[in-house]
Amino acid sequence: MHQLINNSLNAIWIVGEEGKIYYCNRACLELLRVFSPENILNKNFCIFLPPDIHEICKDRLRRVLEKKEQLELLETKMFRNDGEVIEVELRTAPCYLGDKIFAQVIVQDITHRKKTEKLLNDQGKLASIGQISASIAHEIKNPLTSVKGFQLLKESQPHFYLDIMESELDKALATIQNLLHVSKPDLFEEPLVPIELCKELNSLLFLFQEKLYNVNTELLFRDSERNLVGKRNLLLKAFFNLIKNALEAIPDKGDIKIEHYYQNGFINIKICDTGVGISEDMLKKLGTPFLSTKSEGTGLGLTQVFTTIHEHGGSIFVQSIIGRGTVFHVQLPCD
Ligand SMILES: Nc1ncnc2c1ncn2[C@@H]1O[C@H](COP(=O)(O)OP(=O)(O)OP(=O)(O)O)[C@@H](O)[C@H]1O
Ligand SMILES: [Mg+2]
Structure with missing residues (x-):
């Protein structure tokens, strides 16, 4: 006994x-x-x-x-x-x-179980933030569009303010349109197609030629024969956003490493940069629409990333150390 x-x-x-x-x-x-x-x-x-x-x-x-x-x-x-x-x-x-x-x-x-529960909960929260933003955007878009119709007034009663109103309205509509784009990927019924992700990641990097001048890139592509099925445009946009963020996080010189491998039914993509890093406080909020620390940023990039990966049944893990760099680890289900 x-x-x-x-x-x-x-x-x-x-x-x-x-x-x-x-x-x-x-x-x-x-x-x-x-x-x-x-x-x-x-x-x-x-x-x-x-x-x-x-x-x-x-x-x-x-x-x-x-x-x-x-x-x-x-x-x-x-x-x-x-x-x-x-x-x-x-x-x-x-x-x-x-x-x-x-x-x-x-x-x-049960440490591991608790962590997983928290992750699922956080992802659920992000998905609902995405849904709420999409419905608010939808509601605001209609009245704004009808107000825009009144620009016809300009012709009969031209006024300097009417021009400002028109350009400000255009900005607001563009913002709302962007938000709709990223937070409700289903709006655009994109077909599911096989995607050769390694090839696509290579092509995406080409789009950043200019910015890659001071950045050393390393590609570690394994299991590239594994084909993913998904919404091509949405997924490419998500990886574009992740690579763009990684590059923007490197103020001078630095390294970006992109890994691709298959494990236990999932394709894993890791985008690692040696950039400025993300604070703990900020890490918890990543994916919230309009959250940005950049003067020119819309803060919609990661909202698009989280909703797209979530819609494909995948998950994202982010690890970061201030001053050292960040890893975005994406897992997408694959047969
Ligand atoms: N790789 C990274 N390294 C450091 N900070 C990051 C990284 N990725 C995201 N962030 C932080 O998360 C914020 C939100 O990112 P997100 O892509 O949603 O918006 P953005 O990059 O600010 O604007 P946009 O993507 O619209 O140009 C960024 O402003 C930045 O502070
Ligand atoms: Mg971004």
């Missing part, structure tokens, strides 16, 4: 009165990055848990030891011995050793 628990792949703690750790199996030592059981036995299990849930845990322990209850799952953070914080799920039930009752706690590391 002892062997079974010790070799179990689940991290298991046996906790006694006052929260003292009575036993801890091998998987648990590994999870907590504790080298030997002596470093942990007889310590209070609360030292691995955040202070705000200590009271809750004491109460749970009481319920197990006194009322012999099997408890509902508890999600919390946990501190490893080296200070790293992980997300865990605690499953707790009574267990008997001889005639004494203890709490058996199974600890499951």
Whole structure:
């Protein structure tokens, strides 16, 4: 029995009165990055848990030891011995050793699951921002277009202000049209076609010849025979926007690396630059329409990228370090 628990792949703690750790199996030592059981036995299990849930845990322990209850799952953070914080799920039930009752706690590391959930949630949020912007744009476009019709007034009653009104209206309509373009790719029923992405990425780079003068480009294309099926114009526009951003992030000299490879049913495209980087605060908001740090930027580039990749069932991961550079990692499903 002892062997079974010790070799179990689940991290298991046996906790006694006052929260003292009575036993801890091998998987648990590994999870907590504790080298030997002596470093942990007889310590209070609360030292691995955040202070705000200590009271809750004491109460749970009481319920197990006194009322012999099997408890509902508890999600919390946990501190490893080296200070790293992980997300865990605690499953707790009574267990008997001889005639004494203890709490058996199974600890499951759910850090990865939590990260994925957050990512899906963020992508969902971005998709809905895109949808909301598209419907607002649609609503505003109609009245603006009818106001534009009144420019006929100019002919009967010319006025300097009417010219300004006309040009400002044109700007507003162009902005709205852009927003519609990027936030509702479905508006343009583009057919799904096979796309030779490596070839297309090569051609896209040619469009930036002038800007590539000070930038060293490296292309690492693997698995280029894998054909992607998608909306060609939308996808090319998305990669154009990503490459454009990468180039604009490099003020003087720098490097851009584009990788292409296939893994587990997905084509992966990584666009890495050694540019200015993106702050943490900004990272969280990427994809929101009109978010831009550039004087001439519309802030719609990434909205187009996120909605397009999302529409193709893909995902985007962004990593960045200020002053060092940025990686945009796109994954697109492929047979
Ligand atoms: N590779 C990158 N490196 C550093 N910052 C980036 C990078 N990509 C995007 N950003 C940041 O994200 C912001 C939004 O990008 P987005 O492409 O949506 O708009 P923009 O580039 O400002 O304008 P537009 O694309 O319309 O010209 C940028 O202003 C910039 O601050
Ligand atoms: Mg851009």
